[in-house]
Amino acid sequence: MHPVANFELIIGMFLAVLGLHYLARRLALPPAAALLIGGGALAFLPGLPIITIDPELVLVVFLPPLLMDGAWFTAIAPFRRHMAGILSLAVGAVLFTTLVVAVVAKLLMPSLPWAACAALGAILSPPDAVSARAVLQRVKLPRKLSTLLEGESLLNDATGLVLFRFAVAAVLTGSFSLGAATSSFFLLVAGGVAVGGAIGGVWVLLLRRLGDDTLMIAATVLVCWSAYIGGEMLHVSGVIAVVSAGLTCGWYQHVVFSASVRIRAMAFWQVLVFLLEAAVFMLIGFSLRSLLERVGGAAVVADTMAAPVLLIVAAVVLARFVWVFGVDTLLAAFRQAGWKRVTPLGPRAALVMSWAGMRGVVTLAVALSLPDTMPGRDLMLVAAFAVILVTVLVQGTSLGWLIQLAKPAEDANAALPLDLQAAEAAIFQAQLKSVERQAYAADGSLLHPQLLRRYRTRATAGEAFQGTAEERTAAIASHFDVIIGAVDAGRAELVQLHRDGKIDDETLHDLERDLDLEELAAAAAKG
Known part of the structure; x- marks a missing residue:
């Protein structure tokens, strides 16, 4: 041939x-x-x-x-x-x-x-x-x-x-x-x-x-x-x-x-x-x-x-x-x-x-x-x-x-000492400690209040999901389904803005990448 x-x-x-x-x-x-x-x-x-x-x-x-x-x-x-x-x-x-x-x-x-x-x-x-x-x-x-x-x-x-x-x-x-x-x-x-x-x-x-x-x-x-x-x-x-x-x-x-x-x-x-x-x-x-x-x-x-x-x-x-x-x-x-x-x-x-x-x-x-x-x-x-x-x-x-x-x-x-939720909680606690060390200036003033609030929320979020392992899994899945739905809505709006000529291609790709990473993170956390 x-x-x-x-x-x-x-x-x-x-x-x-x-x-x-x-x-x-x-x-x-x-x-x-x-x-x-x-x-x-x-x-x-x-x-x-x-x-x-x-x-x-x-x-x-x-x-x-x-x-x-x-x-x-x-x-x-x-x-x-x-x-x-x-x-x-x-x-x-x-x-x-x-x-x-x-x-x-x-x-x-x-x-x-x-x-x-x-x-x-x-x-x-x-x-x-x-x-x-x-x-x-x-x-x-x-x-x-x-x-x-x-x-x-x-x-x-x-x-x-x-x-x-x-x-x-x-x-x-x-x-x-x-x-x-x-x-x-x-x-x-x-x-x-x-x-x-x-x-x-x-x-x-x-x-x-x-x-x-x-x-x-x-x-x-x-x-x-x-x-x-x-x-x-x-x-x-x-x-x-x-x-x-x-x-x-x-x-x-x-x-x-x-x-x-x-x-x-x-x-x-x-x-x-x-x-x-x-x-x-x-x-x-x-x-x-x-x-x-x-x-x-x-x-x-x-x-x-x-x-x-x-x-x-x-x-x-x-x-x-x-x-x-x-x-x-x-x-x-x-x-x-x-x-x-x-x-x-x-x-x-x-x-x-x-x-x-x-x-x-x-x-x-x-x-x-x-x-x-x-x-x-x-x-x-x-x-x-x-x-x-x-x-x-x-x-x-x-x-x-x-x-x-x-x-x-x-x-x-x-069986391992930590399940998925416990390992995730340990990671969030380590991240919170890192942010707490860098969130304050030498004089004690707060430099990064939004970051500190965000990481404190993540570190304590697991406590909001109570019940059996199956109930926690269902609650977490529902939580991240809402996030994925919000990402879908944001992506639809972004595409419409581009189609209407209100943003250029560079802005479209930059924001789309942010939304993609957010969706990937939510899907990984859910699954």
């Missing part, structure tokens, strides 16, 4: 994304499912060229920013507290699923070498960070479950990619060393942590010296690709490097970003992540046509691959159930034996954890990177696509319903 035609196709795809997102909202569907189905349907439109995915390009373009987004907003303290559970999922569950899928594939196709079966297991085993984000950000989970699933999605790709590379190497060379693979895995992870931490540290030092909002935002956007490419160039885990850099940057952004940079950077980043996430699911859908042509058509898939592929999909789903419930049963036994430091999830939470295993772009990209000489390559490609379809369309769509049905309880240890 001509480069202009490629660009036009990309713009058309993003226009379709807007329509599919709107349709998903109207039909109460997860956008990921709508985009996947829509991309698959569009792929077969007459006149549309066959879209092929370059797996290396997909990984380097899409994976770093989406991993960075997850790591940036990860809460460090819960991440550390639940590290054992995260590693159990990100390493243990991936290894177990790889083993289960390899055994099932070997039983179904005895002629397939064990290394090829392991490669298939490594392709299908890690749940995808993009798919997890797309689903989890639209459901309400207890804090512990959310931390476990988000942490797993950040780290498990590294496990799956390393397993895949060793399995493919074993197929091509005919040899495999468990000791060498294990030591290499730990070196890749440790190297990724070091590279990502170093790049994050450079980012912190750089931002302290740039002094320009646009440059700071640009430098922030480039961190994820710098970490990934740097890690891969140094032959360590690029995935872990991105996660390490994201955790570092997310921790320090509160002290190196000004308010204006943070507002502008977050707005830009949200749009970027939205477009990249949408493009990922659209590209997965688009790849269906080229995949079917590659393996000989839908008839070949239905006649020769349907049964083994369905059994492999079932093995992938059931392996996660076995691992999650097995580990949780073991923890419950330890706790009953007197080891009170361990806290099992419980059957309801374990059920939700087991069902939240969506696969996505990493599975597809890794499957497409299989060498042409790989035994069973066509079956692996179809199995990868089938697992993505089932986990995103079935598990992703029904996860919210399952959470409502199971009602997993919040971890009793997750």
